[in-house]
């Protein structure tokens with residue numbers, strides 16, 4: 650029986666530091682690495698990143714869009730990344746941000762969270778903006794298979810405010826509602842629940858302003874926005890306050906820009922992990 654995702658992530662963060670390396674093979678990065686903008690270039694890029702950081706960081710987060718844009722050959726590379734994560738003992742957070750009505754969500758859950766599916770990593774990013782309850786099939790399958798979810802709560806982009814900071818008739822913000830639903834699913838789990846939230850490292854004091862109680866979530870907090878989007882150690886410490894031990898900082902371009910040299914990628918990932926650890930200790 651696989652241990653729950655929350656426990657596996659907590660152990661990985663203790664061992665390697667609170668950093669997730671995002672695998673976002675942008676056209677501009679393929680070019681900078683001297684690779685063609687096709688499935689062969691994508692494969693070389695993604696497997697070089699796995700070679701550099703596999704077994705050395707807590708998690709990797711392949712961004713599905715950059716694989717899907719190469720069609721079925723790109724999706725096959727995404728499957729190889731999932732397998733490489735499993736082989737190296739590095740957790741794979743599939744960043745596909747799925748969200749749909751419940752009956753369709755069940756099919757997404759089968760694709761990304763079911764044992765034996767080639768696209769099933771250890772966790773999946775999901776969007777709750779069709780209603781948190783629409784995610785139930787993913788919640789159920791994640792919990793029963795030892796996997797996790799990261800539910801978008803306070804995203805790193807400024808356009809997210811209009812939805813996430815909006816208030817219900819009762820005056821509660823949408824973000825606070827989402828955080829409370831995740832907290833209920835993680836109640837009493839030790840050391841960390843498996844239903845995490847996405848809270849951008851760039852959001853400043855948004856958690857306080859929206860009434861989101863991050864510490865009460867008792868689950869992992871994926872914090873993208875580190876590096877290329879401008880957040881650093883100071884922002885991490887400011888945004889997360891007393892919830893720091895739950896945070897998994899995420900950086901994609903900030904690390905990937907060091908490639909294609911494997912040693913340079915390793916050094917960049919180590920530096921980012923050490924900085925995150927210092928900021929969140």
Ligand SMILES: O=C(O)c1cc(=O)[nH]c(=O)n1[C@@H]1O[C@H](COP(=O)(O)O)[C@@H](O)[C@H]1O
Nearest residue numbers: 712774804805847849873877878900901902
């Ligand atoms: O879910 C995410 O990972 C995510 C949520 C969010 O609020 N903001 C955000 O940037 N992301 C993702 O995190 C990655 C950020 O990449 P960099 O800006 O290059 O570090 C991209 O893959 C985004 O899709």
